Amino acid sequence: MKKQLAILAFAALIFTACGEDDKPTADDCGGEVCTATVGTDETAATVPANLHGTFVTKLTYAESNSPVALGTEATFTISATKLVVSIDGRDCFSIENAVHRFGATPTSGNYTFKAACIDDIAFNISANTDGSLNEINLEKASGTGFYGQFTVK
Numbered sequence: 449m450k451k452q453l454a455i456l457a458f459a460a461l462i463f464t465a466c467g468e469d470d471k472p473t474a475d476d477c478g479g480e481v482c483t484a485t486v487g488t489d490e491t492a493a494t495v496p497a498n499l500h501g502t503f504v505t506k507l508t509y510a511e512s513n514s515p516v517a518l519g520t521e522a523t524f525t526i527s528a529t530k531l532v533v534s535i536d537g538r539d540c541f542s543i544e545n546a547v548h549r550f551g552a553t554p555t556s557g558n559y560t561f562k563a564a565c566i567d568d569i570a571f572n573i574s575a576n577t578d579g580s581l582n583e584i585n586l587e588k589a590s591g592t593g594f595y596g597q598f599t600v601k
Contacts (some may be wrong), residue, residue, distance in 0.1 A: 482566060583600075
């Protein structure tokens with residue numbers, strides 16, 4: 449009986465350890481965490497559920513001063529108050545606390561995560577009129593400035 453239980457436990461371990469769900473998740477990042485604060489002329493924001501998920505993207509437009517090269521791939525995991533960023537060739541990091549800035553409102557479909565602790569960059573999550581993800585704009589965290597645009601692959 450003990451031998452059968454041991455074999456059963458071992459088989460269960462193999463099936464759960466080697467399943468297709470073993471892909472890294474947002475919680476696996478382990479990188480730096482930037483906690484953004486609400487600045488002047490900004491309001492705290494919560495990203496709606498229709499934009500939550502993991503998105504594989506590519507920088508399809510980049511200004512000449514962009515800190516990320518044109519064509520670079522990145523994976524973004526979006527939740528209500530946290531953005532996990534994994535840009536190819538860099539350590540992953542996460543940003544907590546989204547804001548509405550530059551006149552954005554809850555109905556505008558723009559939610560910005562400011563990573564001032566990482567290269568003074570910000571990521572503006574932009575929604576389509578139907579509420580789905582449109583793009584993720586790469587911006588300057590400490591003020592105005594546009595660096596580029598990530599689009600879903």
